[in-house]
Amino acid sequence: MKMVTAIIKPFKLDDVREALSEIGVQGITVTEVKGFGRQKGHTELYRGAEYVVDFLPKVKLEAAVSSELLDQVLDAITKSAHTGKIGDGKIFVSDLQQAIRIRTGESGQEAL
Amino acid sequence: MENNIFQLQYAIDTFYFLMCGALVMWMAAGFAMLEAGLVRSKNTTEILTKNVVLFAIACTAYMIVGYDIMYDGGAFLKDIVLDGAADSDGMVAAVLKESAEAKFDGGSVYSNASDFFFQVVFVATAMSIVSGAVAERMKLWSFMVFAVVMTAFIYPMEGAWTWGGKSVFGMFSLGDDFGFSDFAGSGIVHMAGGAAALAGVLVLGARKGKYSKDGKVNAIPGANLPLATLGTFILWMGWFGFNGGSVLKLGDIASANSVAMVFLNTNAAAAGGVIAALIVARVMFGKADLTMALNGALAGLVAITAGPDTPTALWATIIGAIGGVIVVFSIVTLDKLKIDDPVGAISVHGVVGLWGLLAVPITGDATIVGQLVGGATIFVWVFGASLITWMIIKVAMGVRVSEEEEYEGLDIGECGMEAYPEFVSSK
Numbered sequence: 001m002k003m004v005t006a007i008i009k010p011f012k013l014d015d016v017r018e019a020l021s022e023i024g025v026q027g028i029t030v031t032e033v034k035g036f037g038r039q040k041g042h043t044e045l046y047r048g049a050e051y052v053v054d055f056l057p058k059v060k061l062e063a064a065v066s067s068e069l070l071d072q073v074l075d076a077i078t079k080s081a082h083t084g085k086i087g088d089g090k091i092f093v094s095d096l097q098q099a100i101r102i103r104t105g106e107s108g109q110e111a112l
Numbered sequence: 113m114e115n116n117i118f119q120l121q122y123a124i125d126t127f128y129f130l131m132c133g134a135l136v137m138w139m140a141a142g143f144a145m146l147e148a149g150l151v152r153s154k155n156t157t158e159i160l161t162k163n164v165v166l167f168a169i170a171c172t173a174y175m176i177v178g179y180d181i182m183y184d185g186g187a188f189l190k191d192i193v194l195d196g197a198a199d200s201d202g203m204v205a206a207v208l209k210e211s212a213e214a215k216f217d218g219g220s221v222y223s224n225a226s227d228f229f230f231q232v233v234f235v236a237t238a239m240s241i242v243s244g245a246v247a248e249r250m251k252l253w254s255f256m257v258f259a260v261v262m263t264a265f266i267y268p269m270e271g272a273w274t275w276g277g278k279s280v281f282g283m284f285s286l287g288d289d290f291g292f293s294d295f296a297g298s299g300i301v302h303m304a305g306g307a308a309a310l311a312g313v314l315v316l317g318a319r320k321g322k323y324s325k326d327g328k329v330n331a332i333p334g335a336n337l338p339l340a341t342l343g344t345f346i347l348w349m350g351w352f353g354f355n356g357g358s359v360l361k362l363g364d365i366a367s368a369n370s371v372a373m374v375f376l377n378t379n380a381a382a383a384g385g386v387i388a389a390l391i392v393a394r395v396m397f398g399k400a401d402l403t404m405a406l407n408g409a410l411a412g413l414v415a416i417t418a419g420p421d422t423p424t425a426l427w428a429t430i431i432g433a434i435g436g437v438i439v440v441f442s443i444v445t446l447d448k449l450k451i452d453d454p455v456g457a458i459s460v461h462g463v464v465g466l467w468g469l470l471a472v473p474i475t476g477d478a479t480i481v482g483q484l485v486g487g488a489t490i491f492v493w494v495f496g497a498s499l500i501t502w503m504i505i506k507v508a509m510g511v512r513v514s515e516e517e518e519y520e521g522l523d524i525g526e527c528g529m530e531a532y533p534e535f536v537s538s539k
Contacts, residue, residue, distance in 0.1 A: 045397045046331035047404060047456070048444040 001096040001112065002070045006061045007035070007089040008081040013059050019080035020063065023072045026112060029062045039087040058089060064099055064112055118211035119204075121363040122221055128362040128371075129226040135353025136233040140167045142346030143240035147247060148531075149340025150403065150455045152332065154521025155248045156531030162243050162252065166259045170236035173264035178235060179228055181268035182276045192224035220361035230357055231271075234301050235263050237354070241305025244455035246312045248319050248332075249518050252526040254511045258501055262308055266497045270490050274300050280489060292486030293478035296358035298418035298468025299487050304494045306462020309453070311498035316511050318452030320518055329447045332454070337402055344406040348382050351413045355420045374420045378413065381420070381432025385412020388436030396440065407443065407456045408436035411464040418468040422476040431471045435464045466491075 008016060013030065020028060034055035041054040065073050070093065077091055101111040144163035148156050179185040185192045197203035211221045239259050246255065272278045274294060279285045286292040294300050322330055334340060355378045361367040389408020393401040412432030416423075423431060442459035453459065469483045505511055512518075517525035524530065 044331070045399060045401070046333045047401060047447075048393075048397055048440075049329040049331035049447060051331035051333065 001099060001109065002065055002067055003094045003096045004063045004065060004070070004073055004077070005092045005094070006063075006077050006081065007033070007037075007058050007091075008061060008077070009083065009087060009089060010057055010059045012081045012083070013061070015080040016061060016077055019076040020073065023076050024069065025063055025065060025073060027063070031060045031062075033058050033060045037087070037090070056087065064096055066109055066112060114212075115208050117216065118208055118221075121216065122207055122211065122223075124363045125220050125361050126223040126226045129222050129230050129357060129360070132353035132357025133226070133230040133233050135350050136230070136237065136357065137350075139233075139237055139347050139350030139354065140164075140240060142343045142348075142350055143237075143243065144343070145339045145346060146343030146406070147244040147455055149336040149338070149343060150244070150334035151247050152521070153335040153532055154523055154530070156335065156523060157527045157529055158252060158522035158525075159243065159247055160531070161527055162255055163240065165256060166239045166243055167236045169256060169259040170239050170263040171232050173260050174232045174235045174268070175228075176264065178264050178268040179231065181265070182231070182271040183227075185224070185228060189225075189228060192228060195224045217364040217366060220363075220367075222360075234297060234354075235267055238267050238301045238305040238308075239263055241302065241457050241461045242309045242312055245309035245453045245457040246316055247454045248522065249512055250312070250316055251509070251511060251513055252522070254505050254509055257505055257509070258308075258312070258498075261501045262498070266308065266494055266501070267304060269497075270304055270493050271300060273489065274486065286482075286486045286489060290482035290485045291478055292482050293472050293476060294418045294469060294486065295420060295472075296355045296417045298414055298416075298465045299490050302414045302417065302461040303465030303469070303487065304490055306458050306460075306465055307491050307494040308498040310451070310458050310462060311495050312502050312511075313451055313453060313458065315499065315502040315506055318450055319454070320515060322452045323450050334403065334454075340403065340406055344409050348379075348409055348413065351378055351382070351417075354378075355417055359421065370421055376425055377420045377423055377428035378416055380425045380428040381412040381416030381435070382409045383412065384429035384432030385409050385415065385436035385439075388412075388433035389440050390436075392437050392440045396444070403456075404440055404443070407439050407460050410460045411435035411439035414461055414464045415468045415471060417465075419472040419476045419478075422472075423474070427475055431468075431474070434471075435467055438464055438467055 034057055036055055041052050041056060043050045043052050063073065074091060082088060098107060099111040100107045140163065144160055147159045151159050175189055177187060179189060180187050194200065194203040195206060197206050207221060214221055239262055273280045273286055277287055319332060322332060324330060352375050355374050356371050359367060359371045359374055362371055385408040386405050390400055390405040393404035412435050415431050415435030416428055439459050442463040443456050446453055446459060466487050469487045470480065472478045472483055473480050502511060513522060513525055
């Protein structure tokens with residue numbers, strides 16, 4: 001089992017959700033976050049004076065998936081969240097030791 | 113029968129004056145909303161407090177001595193009751209006599225009480241201009257002390273030299289010697305407010321963080337642009353009373369037509385100001401800066417105020433548009449000079465107020481020289497008297513809150529309450 005964590009542009013969330021649903025991902029968790037990467041912040045103008053926005057709003061998406069599905073998931077997120085402009089985000093993959101469905105007590109693959 | 117017509121004319125002109133005064137009074141709401149929108153949320157309660165209290169101070173101080181200095185209404189308005197007559201019948205007889213002398217289409221005859229009401233809301237407008245420029249760092253009570261001096265003395269003095277027709281310290285008369293013309297107060301009200309604000313800002317200094325040591329200008333965005341927009345629309349509407357009422361008469365064909373033209377031109381100038389300011393801001397900054405468009409509307413209104421009766425609609429639009437261009441450059445220039453004005457009041461009312469005075473000769477009968485002398489007299493007096501007053505206040509009680517209070521916000525420091533407490537507490 002793998003935990004996929006993706007940081008994406010907020011306006012791409014619906015596209016990513018749809019792409020993941022299509023390949024059979026059963027659930028995702030979404031958090032509104034702020035941060036910076038290579039894009040750093042950006043400057044805005046207010047009445048002719050600059051101000052810097054250091055942290056940009058992003059969406060963090062987490063999905064626990066079976067190892068077999070991983071490649072498809074990464075492909076789906078990469079394609080659906082892609083704009084080609086700076087700030088598209090990143091995907092991180094980590095091993096997932098255990099998963100439990102609280103309602104039934106199922107664990108492992110069954111719980112995903 | 114003729115007397116009945118005079119009675120009706122007196123009634124309609126007085127009624128018109130009062131309604132226009134009420135419209136101008138509503139501009140206080142416009143200033144309050146505009147300023148509340150352009151400061152940070154931690155200073156909202158304090159700026160609202162300032163706005164409501166300065167209005168009350170202006171009404172009271174002008175009633176006690178201001179109106180007497182400007183128009184000889186007597187201390188506490190004692191000479192304007194019943195238009196100076198002994199009883200009600202005497203008042204009616206005196207007014208009818210005055211009306212017969214003025215003739216139906218002559219000078220306006222209206223209740224002296226309505227005149228006071230119309231004048232007093234102008235005083236409050238001048239004082240409101242100061243409030244925004246010194247926002248976010250001035251001690252509340254120091255501001256109120258200045259409001260008393262400004263509305264009881266500084267404004268009435270220059271008002272007496274202009275609309276009051278009195279000579280400047282016995283030296284010269286702006287109206288008789290120079291033909292100075294300021295219809296509704298581009299200079300007398302707006303530039304005067306801007307001059308007092310400039311003096312205050314110079315004594316006070318900039319908000320912490322506004323200018324970096326390396327000379328960089330940092331933006332401090334306003335908290336609530338819907339409020340700023342609403343405030344601008346309220347001011348725009350109130351301005352119809354400001355300029356429209358300054359015709360002073362509605363009750364004959366020529367006057368009614370003049371009133372209509374003033375309404376039309378006032379509106380046209382505001383529209384021209386918005387369009388010009390937005391285009392200039394787009395070219396200079398690359399984005400449509402709403403706050404500049406709002407300042408542009410007010411700049412257009414200030415620009416047309418000195419002479420809204422003589423231009424054609426096209427000229428009014430152009431005069432307003434030039435005001436809209438000036439205001440954007442003025443705001444950027446003041447920032448370069450490190451003169452920190454959170455709402456742009458000095459630019460909108462002071463700088464464009466001067467443009468309004470200079471625009472009168474384009475279509476009206478005034479001279480550039482006369483307008484310059486009038487403008488300079490008002491500026492030197494109001495700026496000088498204000499600067500001295502601010503410095504006395506600074507020595508006596510201080511003008512600036514502590515650095516810590518400025519950081520925490522004046523809402524808690526001065527008023528002990530926040531404008532939006534539920535944003536931070538989780539109860």
